[in-house]
Amino acid sequence: MRFLGPRYFLWPVLVAGAAMTVAAAPVPLVIAQPLTAVQGQLLITALPAGSRELRLDGQPVHLDADGRFMLGVDRDFAGTKRLEWVTKDGRSAHRDLVVTGREWVIDRLPARLNPPADPNAPRNLEYEARREAEVARVKAARASLSPWPFWRAPFQWPAVGRISTHFGAQRVYGDVPANYHSGMDIAAPHGTPVKAPIPGVVRLAAGPFMLEGNLIIIDHGRGLFSAMMHLSRLEVKSGDIVAQGQVIGRIGSTGRSTGPHLHWGMTWHGVRVDPEALLPPMPKDQT
Numbered sequence: 001m002r003f004l005g006p007r008y009f010l011w012p013v014l015v016a017g018a019a020m021t022v023a024a025a026p027v028p029l030v031i032a033q034p035l036t037a038v039q040g041q042l043l044i045t046a047l048p049a050g051s052r053e054l055r056l057d058g059q060p061v062h063l064d065a066d067g068r069f070m071l072g073v074d075r076d077f078a079g080t081k082r083l084e085w086v087t088k089d090g091r092s093a094h095r096d097l098v099v100t101g102r103e104w105v106i107d108r109l110p111a112r113l114n115p116p117a118d119p120n121a122p123r124n125l126e127y128e129a130r131r132e133a134e135v136a137r138v139k140a141a142r143a144s145l146s147p148w149p150f151w152r153a154p155f156q157w158p159a160v161g162r163i164s165t166h167f168g169a170q171r172v173y174g175d176v177p178a179n180y181h182s183g184m185d186i187a188a189p190h191g192t193p194v195k196a197p198i199p200g201v202v203r204l205a206a207g208p209f210m211l212e213g214n215l216i217i218i219d220h221g222r223g224l225f226s227a228m229m230h231l232s233r234l235e236v237k238s239g240d241i242v243a244q245g246q247v248i249g250r251i252g253s254t255g256r257s258t259g260p261h262l263h264w265g266m267t268w269h270g271v272r273v274d275p276e277a278l279l280p281p282m283p284k285d286q287t
């Protein structure tokens with residue numbers, strides 16, 4: 001159970017309350033210094049221990065007893081969010097979360113390369129039915145809200161290789177933007193082991209799906225999920241608990257893929273976040 005080792009407990013805690021202004025008067029307690037995050041970030045931070053009832057723009061966010069919590073910021077969100085909570089001594093408090101923009105990799109291409117779909121083309125009902133079933137399985141795999149603390153572990157690289165596409169990269173055809181890239185792509189030879197970046201419970205290990213290929217979805221707890229795509233082989237099954245660094249599959253090029261690589265996507269309560277921003281510098285090799 002590597003995730004329960006000393007490293008887990010010694011992980012430094014950033015106490016957001018360090019710079020707070022404590023008013024002499026009773027409620028509300030206003031933390032003047034805003035918290036900051038960037039677009040697409042999974043922010044993992046903490047309030048003072050004993051804080052409770054955390055809300056982000058009015059929506060409840062899980063808070064551990066020691067004050068640690070996470071929240072995801074959408075890639076296209078611009079502006080300020082509001083955190084509200086109840087302090088250990090029962091006062092209500094709030095603090096702004098200021099989100100700053102990021103420079104995304106944008107590929108501008110001529111409109112003719114992505115012509116609009118022909119409205120008179122016959123529908124491929126077989127494709128549509130199959131895809132609908134796949135999407136339903138992916139959605140079901142991410143539906144659980146488990147209490148696991150796995151999300152607190154420091155991240156490690158699932159595979160080492162060239163990052164061929166970053167999170168958030170986007171093609172724009174003429175003036176029509178395509179969907180942005182929802183994860184990070186790590187290019188590595190076919191068969192390279194893919195390791196769990198943090199521990200978790202496997203919610204789906206199946207395929208090949210038409211787009212994702214052979215796919216593993218891991219539940220890290222409290223609404224945080226990893227999806228590992230395009231695998232040539234699955235080495236875990238649904239329901240398995242995986243330790244950090246455990247081999248879960250092998251790199252491949254199944255599904256919609258032009259060469260062997262791992263696509264690693266992460267979501268927090270459905271908000272897509274950038275895994276790369278959570279990683280330490282890339283190690284020289286996997287051993």
Ligand SMILES: [Zn+2]
Binds near residue numbers: 181184
């Ligand atoms: Zn990808």
